[in-house]
Amino acid sequence: MQVTDPTISIRAEPSPLDASLCKFTVNRVVHPGGPFLFENKEAADGSPLAEALFRVPGVAAVLISDNVVSVTKDSQTSWLQLMKPIGAAIRNQLTSGVPAILQMRPSPATAHSDDELKKIAQDLLDREINPSVASHGGKISVVGVKNGDLFIAMSGGCQGCAASQLTLRQGVEVMVRRVLPQIREVIDSTDHSAGTQPFYPRET
Amino acid sequence: MSQELGVPFLGAIPLHADVVTSGDEGRPIVASKPESPVAQAYRAIAGHLRAQLDAAHRTVLRPFIWHWDTDEGTPGWHEWAVGASEAKTTPVGFTKRDPRTLSVLWQDGRRDDVDVRDLRLACACAMCVEEMSGRKTLDPNSIRKDVSPRTLSSIGNYAIAVTWNDGHTSGIYSFDHLRQLGERSRSQAAYQV
Numbered sequence: 001m002q003v004t005d006p007t008i009s010i011r012a013e014p015s016p017l018d019a020s021l022c023k024f025t026v027n028r029v030v031h032p033g034g035p036f037l038f039e040n041k042e043a044a045d046g047s048p049l050a051e052a053l054f055r056v057p058g059v060a061a062v063l064i065s066d067n068v069v070s071v072t073k074d075s076q077t078s079w080l081q082l083m084k085p086i087g088a089a090i091r092n093q094l095t096s097g098v099p100a101i102l103q104m105r106p107s108p109a110t111a112h113s114d115d116e117l118k119k120i121a122q123d124l125l126d127r128e129i130n131p132s133v134a135s136h137g138g139k140i141s142v143v144g145v146k147n148g149d150l151f152i153a154m155s156g157g158c159q160g161c162a163a164s165q166l167t168l169r170q171g172v173e174v175m176v177r178r179v180l181p182q183i184r185e186v187i188d189s190t191d192h193s194a195g196t197q198p199f200y201p202r203e204t
Numbered sequence: 205m206s207q208e209l210g211v212p213f214l215g216a217i218p219l220h221a222d223v224v225t226s227g228d229e230g231r232p233i234v235a236s237k238p239e240s241p242v243a244q245a246y247r248a249i250a251g252h253l254r255a256q257l258d259a260a261h262r263t264v265l266r267p268f269i270w271h272w273d274t275d276e277g278t279p280g281w282h283e284w285a286v287g288a289s290e291a292k293t294t295p296v297g298f299t300k301r302d303p304r305t306l307s308v309l310w311q312d313g314r315r316d317d318v319d320v321r322d323l324r325l326a327c328a329c330a331m332c333v334e335e336m337s338g339r340k341t342l343d344p345n346s347i348r349k350d351v352s353p354r355t356l357s358s359i360g361n362y363a364i365a366v367t368w369n370d371g372h373t374s375g376i377y378s379f380d381h382l383r384q385l386g387e388r389s390r391s392q393a394a395y396q397v
Contacts, residue, residue: 009396010396010397011394011395011396011397012394012395012396012397013317013319013389013392013394013395014392014393015319015321015322015392016322016388016389016391016392017322017325017326017344017388018321018322018325018344020344021319021321021344021349023304023305023319024397025302025305034303035303035350035352037349037350039349061349063304063349063350065302065303065304065350066302066303067302068302068303068304068305070304070319070321070349072349083395083397084397086397087397
């Protein structure tokens with residue numbers, strides 16, 4: 001369930017010198033730091049906004065620098081076809097609270113103990129996910145790892161919000177799986193109907 | 205008289221014997237009697253002249269070496285200098301609108317926003333343009349998507365030089381060229397999406 005935020009404004013400016021490039025300037029930061037260049041679909045793997053943009057047919061490359069998204073298209077598609085879906089993808093990303101880009105590389109595939117997995121998951125949340133979630137008034141914390149299942153809890157603006165489940169599924173889970181392929185399941189242990197954050201470890 | 209000639213009035217100097225004497229002795233009155241009313245009048249004129257020159261197009265932008273990433277050494281954005289003349293190719297401000305956009309303010313009040321990759325593509329140096337025919341030899345596909353300036357620096361009062369993160373360092377953009385590029389960018393429709 002996405003809510004359109006009317007305060008987000010996006011201006012599309014096709015390049016006068018390179019017909020395959022168009023710059024989308026947003027009135028807020030899309031992702032701090034960078035620039036982040038995604039020259040193909042594979043490079044976008046794990047970075048939600050880049051993935052979403054590559055799902056738009058015709059998108060060939062994506063460059064994200066602060067509040068600017070420069071998109072390169074193939075020669076068969078016209079900007080007039082592409083602008084709306086690209087704008088919508090950027091808007092959805094900003095509304096979701098999920099960071100646009102994942103910078104952490106996948107952790108080594110060697111087996112990790114629950115404790116090690118917990119530490120990496122905590123790092124991922126603290127460094128890359130929570131700064132973005134915090135701008136929406138929320139926070140996601142690691143409750144624990146049990147037999148390879150990751151239990152997380154959402155608090156603040158996320159808790160009880162109908163969109164928070166979606167935020168979790170679509171964004172955070174993708175990132176966790178990218179960084180920690182060893183995790184079996186990501187389980188939201190937040191009680192979305194109460195003001196507390198109960199943690200119910202599953203029977204093992 | 206200044207009105208008749210159409211030049212700015214800078215100030216009046218009192219008719220005073222000290223001016224003549226100090227002049228004859230080779231010691232300017234501003235040095236020999238700095239607190240005298242006459243010396244003050246001279247200083248006021250110098251101040252007005254300085255202000256006039258500052259407002260004139262040549263001296264609005266001081267020489268600069270501007271580091272794009274850190275914004276260190278930025279030439280500044282001098283809106284007060286707009287309208288001092290109708291000069292279309294005299295910049296009175298440069299700024300980084302965002303990491304991908306160079307904005308130029310011209311003395312006639314126009315503002316141009318140029319994508320930095322477009323700036324790279326418009327390079328008119330001998331390596332990028334065939335010297336005899338003027339034919340562009342730059343293929344847009346050969347230029348990195350994330351090409352970005354390292355430094356922009358002033359060249360006299362007619363151009364800027366740009367060094368790039370793709371290693372290209374020979375590009376010089378005359379203000380005429382920059383204005384043309386700005387006009388191309390401005391004529392390109394922008395859309396709210």
